[in-house]
Amino acid sequence: MTTAPKHLKLTVAATALLALAQPAAADTLRLLTWGGYAPEGVIEMFEAETGHTVEVTLSNNEEMIAKLRATGGGGFDLAQPSQDRIAGPQEEFGIYKPMDLSRIDAAQFIPSMLEATKDNTTVGGEVYGVPHVWGTSGLVLDTAKAGMVADYTDLCAPEVAGQVSYRLRRPTLIGFAFAMGMDPFAAYGDEAAYAEILEQVESKLIECKPNVKTYWGGGDELMNLVRSGEVVAAMAWDTGGWKLNEDNPDVTFVAPASGALGWVDTFVLPAKGQADDAAYAWINFVMQPEVAAMITEVAGNFTASKGADEFAPDALKAKYQASFTPEALDNIKWYPPVPAGLEAIEGGVLDRVKAAN
Amino acid sequence: MTAPDLECRALTKRFAPDAPPAVDGVGFSVPSGSFFSILGPSGCGKTTIMRMVAGFLEPSGGDILIRGRSVLSVPPNKRPVNMVFQHLALFPMMNVAENIGYGLRRRGTSKPEIARKVGDVLERIGLPEIGTRRVDELSGGQKQRVAIARCMVLDPDVLLLDEPLGALDLKLREHMKVELKALQAAFGTTFVYITHDQSEALVMSDAVAVMNRGRFEQIGSAQDLYYRPQTPFVAGFVGDSNRWRGRVTRVDGESLELQTDGGLTLRAARNGRAIAAGDRAEVFVRPEAIHPARDAAALEGCANMLRGEVSTLLFNGAASRVRVRPEGAGADTEIEVALPQSGAFAGLARGDDVWIGWTDAQAGAFAAAAAE
Amino acid sequence: MTGTSARLGFVLLLAPAALWLTLLIVIPHIDLFLVSLRERIGVGQYTTSFANYGTFLDEPLYLMTFARTAIMSVLATALTLLIGFPVAYYIAKLARGRTRSVLFLLCLVPFWVSELVRTFGWMILLRETGLVSSLLQWAGLAAGPVELLYNDAAIMVGLVYTSMLFMVVPLITTLDSLDDAVIEAGYDLGGSAPSILREIVIPHAMPGIVSGCIVVFMLSLGNYLTPIMLGGKDSLWFTELIYSQFILRFNWELGAAFGFVLLLLSSVIVWGTLRLTGQTLRETMG
Known part of the structure; x- marks a missing residue:
């Protein structure tokens, strides 16, 4: 923590020097993102084209926010949290700065997605985020051994006892709520109603606990569990299922009956970002269809880039179509922004589930 | 005629099969109540004899008898022999009374009996007030006496002393020679004393064995060794x-x-x-x-x-x-x-x-x- | 003149350590303590109170996790001592020359790889499709695959393994300083092996035992990776609560309060152990 301001000052000094020497402004873009979202090849192309350099830091939603909170929004020039994690933290901690939409080439985005993300990330009339990569979470199944699992609640069935794994995080709570016939997103605005839904989910998860082999923590851990055959049904991301499918054709991603949970990772500008020019340049660069397709190939997920599908690998498209029928696609439940404070209720539930015997 | 307190018969110790024996067929007997010394240069095997008698080493050959009974099959903690170590080896974690009472506690002596015996022996070594002192608060001479008292309270048949004066300064050493002899006379216990210092051996002992290269050169009184040496080694080593x-x-x-x-x-x-x-x-x-x-x-x-x-x-x-x-x-x-x-x-x-x-x-x- | 320059030298020698202590230990702790006293009363609004500490005391789960962590750490410490003592005794008193260095090195080797890799090693051994399970089936001792991972015993194994060196080293140091003649004197005066262990060896090794126990206890209490990775769905460890408050819940205030509660607990337990064993911190650390 103590090194961050120093690092910042150095960067400021370096940037100032560079700015003096080169009016064309070649910056260092400090990018806080997910694994796979900034492949080497893309960075090289970007650096060659713009003269900016890119420093990548890999992270996840919670850590991105924690890092930015620790420095009050400093240390990075561009971050990529999910769209539901922008409005709440912005209200609470003020770690982002508004997007200048005039500097973004809106024509490169799938219009419906851009609009939805803009709506979800608006705080006080200002837009804070634009969409980048999207995907879903649902069920990863060994269809030969756990073909009967059609929804999250089926993970508690005796047929798969001891061979089930899911994360003890908020997507599990939301997924189980939907599978139990409730609509947690509708209750986001009403803390009492939300707490009531979670109470039911809590008892279900506690009841289900003996069925669970372990709560997985990292993607690698889950991959190992499924690959070794120790786990035959899990709640996980779509890309995980597709990757496992390459090793074992029986394993794949299945959209649950109650609907897969859809997430969108965005671009946001940290409040104390130093290289906005480079940040906007990066956004416009990676949203080009060809570049977006390169990212899809590495990350395994599709992007909000219009026309990128054409360039995406066929194998991935085939898996995607196998997992998502048109109805399943319509049924995707997109995460709305999480109001500040809900995490505390969810945290209590998760703690109690973990502690239950 | 009672059996001697300690008798060794053709005692031999080899540390390796092909090495020359550290102790080579040594035989001697120590009559009850006498002060017997083994005198020899360092490395002559005298400490090996001592450790065999105490039970820490097993002889390669020969026999050790205490009051006529072979003790070869008796473990060290059961032998009626106690030892005063070169550096005394008082227990630093215990006070003086606990040190002296250790052996009695191990024998299961009752508490009041232990207290009485410890008090007695402290009296006899002339340090009646130091029972509650810590070991590291004692002077060199006091430690010496406590180490002897710790053994004597168990009333052993034979007390072994392994160069216990070596760590003392010259003046104290001269003083302790006399004192040791007096203590031995007072307790009447058989002492077997090891040293490389001829003056210690000659002053205190009733009989001295001069040892060289694993063998006894001569056993006799101090006067015998001094005036009537039987081997050139004794003639050269003593005096x-x-x-x-x-x-x-x-x-x-x-x-x-x-x-x-x-x-x-x-x-x-x-x-x-x-x-x-x-x-x-x-x-x-x-x-x-x-x-x-x-x-x-x-x-x-x-x-x-x-x-x-x-x-x-x-x-x-x-x-x-x-x-x-x-x-x-x-x-x-x-x-x-x-x-x-x-x-x-x-x-x-x-x-x-x-x-x-x-x-x-x-x-x-x-x-x-x-x-x- | 010489007094002044000597004092100056002393100050200069001490300066890096003092600076390090102030910048990296004292200031962050004060800052964290102030954070722990903040209570969130609305979006972006805070007031000063002990509410976070109140939350800790009100919620049985937190207290339970806290107690569980402490008890498991004490147990891990005791187990480490039980396993480490004979090892240290053998290395310090019985092994000689080469064997001794080789044995000591063997204790050290696990620390050449990161804790993460070590923990993964245990996962590979203990998992259902892992080595131990396969061996048991091959030997006919188990009918089907055995899951040895994801339970408290696995946590214990991991903690003991991780802490072993920190117990063995101080033990070897203190046992080394025990003169062999003192042990022999014990035998000579009629002591049996158990009584010598109880009355001579253990009292002598007490400073090493206590300092080893303090280090192992602190390491276990503050361990994060091992309980999370080996413990599976029932692993409740206090550090995990702190992590989740800071990172997952964005609740730095409660996380900081938890941190201070943990600091307090470890200090109290260490102090209590020292009092109970009649050791002083100076003897143990000196």
Whole structure:
């Protein structure tokens, strides 16, 4: 923590020097993102084209926010949290700065997605985020051994006892709520109603606990569990299922009956970002269809880039179509922004589930 | 006649099958209530004997008997033998009373009985008030006495002492010699004492065994060892001696004549040892057996008479000596002579001409083959 | 003159350590303590109170996790001592020369790889399709695959393994300083092996035992990876609560309060242990 301001000052000094020497402004873009979202090849192309350099830091939603909170929004020039994690933290901690939409080439985005993300990330009339990569979470199944699992609640069935794994995080709570016939997103605005839904989910998860082999923590851990055959049904991301499918054709991603949970990772500008020019340049660069397709190939997920599908690998498209029928696609439940404070209720539930015997 | 407190029979210890034995067929017996010392240079095997008696080492051969009973199959914590270690090995985590009471506690003696016995033994070693003191608060001499008390309170048949005075300074060591002897007399326990310091052994012991290279050279009283050494090693190791090597030219009854390698002709006694003319032999003469004189007439009756020059004066009060270089001998031949305590030769100076002489009975000859 | 320059030298020598302590230990702790006293009363609004500490005391789960962590750490410490003592005794008193260095090195080797890799190693061994399970089946001792991972025993194994060196080293140091003659004297005066262990060896090794126990206890209490990775769905560890408050819940205030509670607990337990065993911190650390 103590090194961050120093690092910042150095960067400021370096940037100032560079700015003096080169009016064309070649910056260092400090990018806080997910694994796979900034492949080497893309960075090289970007650096060659713009003269900016890119420093990548890999992270996840919670850590991105924690890092930015620790420095009050400093240390990075561009971050990529999910769209539901922008409005709440912005209200609470003020770690982002508004997007200048005039500097973004809106024509490169799938219009419906851009609009939805803009709506979800608006705080006080200002837009804070634009969409980048999207995907879903649902069920990863060994269809030969756990073909009967059609929804999250089926993970508690005796047929798969001891061979089930899911994360003890908020997507599990939301997924189980939907599978139990409730609509947690509708209750986001009403803390009492939300707490009531979670109470039911809590008892279900506690009841289900003996069925669970372990709560997985990292993607690698889950991959190992499924690959070794120790786990035959899990709640996980779509890309995980597709990757496992390459090793074992029986394993794949299945959209649950109650609907897969859809997430969108965005671009946001940290409040104390130093290289906005480079940040906007990066956004416009990676949203080009060809570049977006390169990212899809590495990350395994599709992007909000219009026309990128054409360039995406066929194998991935085939898996995607196998997992998502048109109805399943319509049924995707997109995460709305999480109001500040809900995490505390969810945290209590998760703690109690973990502690239950 | 009761069995001796400690008896060793043909005791042998080899640490490796092909190495020379550290202890080689040693046999001795220690009568009840006596003070027995084993004296020898470091590495001679005396500590090995001690550790075998205490039970920390198993003999390769021979037997150890305590009061007539073999203890070879008895583990160290069951042997009626206790040991005072070289560095005393008091238990630093216990106070003095706990140290002394340790063995009694292990025997299951009742608490009041332990307190009484510990009090008694502290009284006997003259330190009645130190029971609650910590070990590191004691002086060197006090530690010594506590270490002995810790063993004596168990009333052992034999007390082994492994150079316990080695760590003390000279003055305290002199004092403790006397004190140890007195303690032994007071307790009446059999002491077996190991040392490389001849003065410790000679002062305290009823009998001393001189040990060299795993064997006993001679067992006897201090006087025996000093005045009647039976081997050249004992003659050389116990007390100071002038020593010559040479060839025997004539044997005449108990007396013989020897031509030294340095060119002197000496007369010596063979004390019943088999030495013939033509043999190589060694002769030992104590400095105090040599009489200095201003002229030859004063040395009447001495079989050996030499004239020489004082080369060095070694003044040490009553134990003052001079070194004399005899005429007709090589420059490296010097004879050490004790000055009589009468002070008759107090005026002797370096370079003075003196006569020295000694009787042939005072010069013990040993066959040289045995000396090697 | 010399006094002044000596004092100056002393100050200069001490400066890096003092600076390090102040910048990296004292200031962050004060800052964290202030954070722990903040109570969130609305979006972006805070007031000063002990509410976070109140939350800790009110919620049975937190107290339970706290107690569980403490008890498991004490147990892990005791187990480490039980396993480490004979090892240390063997290395310090019985092994000689080469064997001794080799054995000591063997204790050290696990620390050449990161804790993460070590923990993964245990996962590979203990998992259902892992080595131990396969061996048991091969030997006919188990009918089907055995899951040895994801339970408290696995946590214990991991903690003991991770802490072993920190117990063995201080033990070897203190046992080394025990004169062999003192042990022999114990035998000579009629002591049996258990009584010598109890009355001579253990009292002598007490400073090493206590300092080893303190280090192992602190390491176990503050361990994060091992309980999370080996413990599976029932692993409740207090550090995990702190992590989740800071990172997952964005609740730095409660996380900081938890941190201070943990600091307090470890200090109290260490202090209590020292009092109970009659050791002082100076003896133990000196």
